[in-house]
Amino acid sequence: MVEHTDAVPGPTVAARQQARQRLDRDRDLFIAATSHELRTxxxxxxxxxxxxxxxxxxxxxxxxxxxxxxxxxxxxxxxxLVDRLLAAASEADPASGAPPVAFDLVDGLRTAVAALPADLARRLVVQLPAGLPGAIGDPASLSTVLTELATNADKYSPVGSPIWLTAGATGGAVYFRVSDQGIGVRPEYAERVFDRFWQGEQAPVPAPRGPRSLGRADDDGYRRRRGGAGLGLYLVRRIVERQNGWVSLRPREGGGTVAEVRLPCARANPSVGGAIPGPAPAQEP
Known part of the structure; x- marks a missing residue:
């Protein structure tokens, strides 16, 4: 007599080999991306x-x-960097993080600004409106998100140039933007920048000469920026999407980059809802 079972066959040898290769590749990327950043x-x-x-x-x-x-x-x-590595490990668990709650986005952003490193906070031009609707999300995560976006803007923009932080509401969502006057982002990289371990172009950026410069320039007038582990923007997307939000990078009109984070609006979402639509074109600072 032949027995029939409903058991699902296990993965094939080829599938197991591919999974192993992906794990090995991720491990090698992790080691390559972090060893220099820790050692330096x-x-x-x-x-x-x-x-x-x-x-x-x-x-x-x-x-x-x-x-x-x-x-x-x-x-x-x-x-x-250690915080990023620990956060990357915890982000592997989709259930990690606090449940979304209604909160004041402007208050949350001001708290996040106060937690920025002093040299980064000095470059920030904060333009936050009064009377903005509440957001739904995890207010404690704003510090990590803003730090990563501002650090990315700092890395790829002229030394001492302004970095703008703005906020607003539109289409059932509230948003904030971090804008810079840097080298910008190529359209074909707009999604790849959020991949884990992905590294952007380590291009030099102009350094203004004179006493107001916040960093030293090389002899050719450019300041070489340190690279990164390729985890910052990856973590930002994971954190924001966990809150039913949406994040993007796009070229800024006139040069530079705009990073935008959207979260559900508390007024339009009495209960935590679905994903947020992408932004309509807007005039940047």
Whole structure:
């Protein structure tokens, strides 16, 4: 007698091999993307710390302060990278994160601005309107989202140039935008920038000369920006989509990039609803 079962056959050998290859490829990408980013700030911190420890008595006060500033800046870079790595691990669980609630987007953004690194906050031009409808989402996540978007704008825009933070409401959604005057984003990369481990072009950006520059320029007048682990924008999309929101990058009219995040509007969504439609064209700062 032949037995019949409803068991579903397991994956084929080829399918298992493909899955294994994908895991190996992701592992290699992870190692390649993070090893340099971890090593660089550690090397700089150790170098400046050794200089202070071995030559403290002979260093002018200005050099001591500069060394302390660099150590603090690179320690912040290292802490943010660790945060990204931990967040990437937790984002693998779709159930992670707080449940969406109604909250004041402007208040949430102001709190997120206050949490930005000081050098980044100085570049931000905040233009937030009064009377904006409430949003539905996770207000605690705004700090991570804004930090990543502002850091991305800082990386690919002229040293010391403004980065705008604006907000508004349209079509049953509330939104905020982070705009810069940088090298922009190619249309064919507008979706790829959100892929895990994807790296943008590490192009130099103009550095204005003079005392107002917030960073040092190379001899050719350009400041070379540090790369990244390719996790920041990936995390932004995962965080926003988990809240039934929508995020995009697009070229800014006149040059640069606009990053836009949309969340459900509390007035139009008495209960947490579906996905948000994309934006209509709008005049940028």
């Amino acid at each position: 700030p550690v090397t700089v911190i150790k170098g400046y710390a050794d200089t202070l420890a071995n030559h403290w008595e002979h260093l002018p006060e200005a050099d001591r302060r500069e060394a302390a500033r660099v150590i603090s800046e690179r320690a912040g870079d290292l802490a943010r």
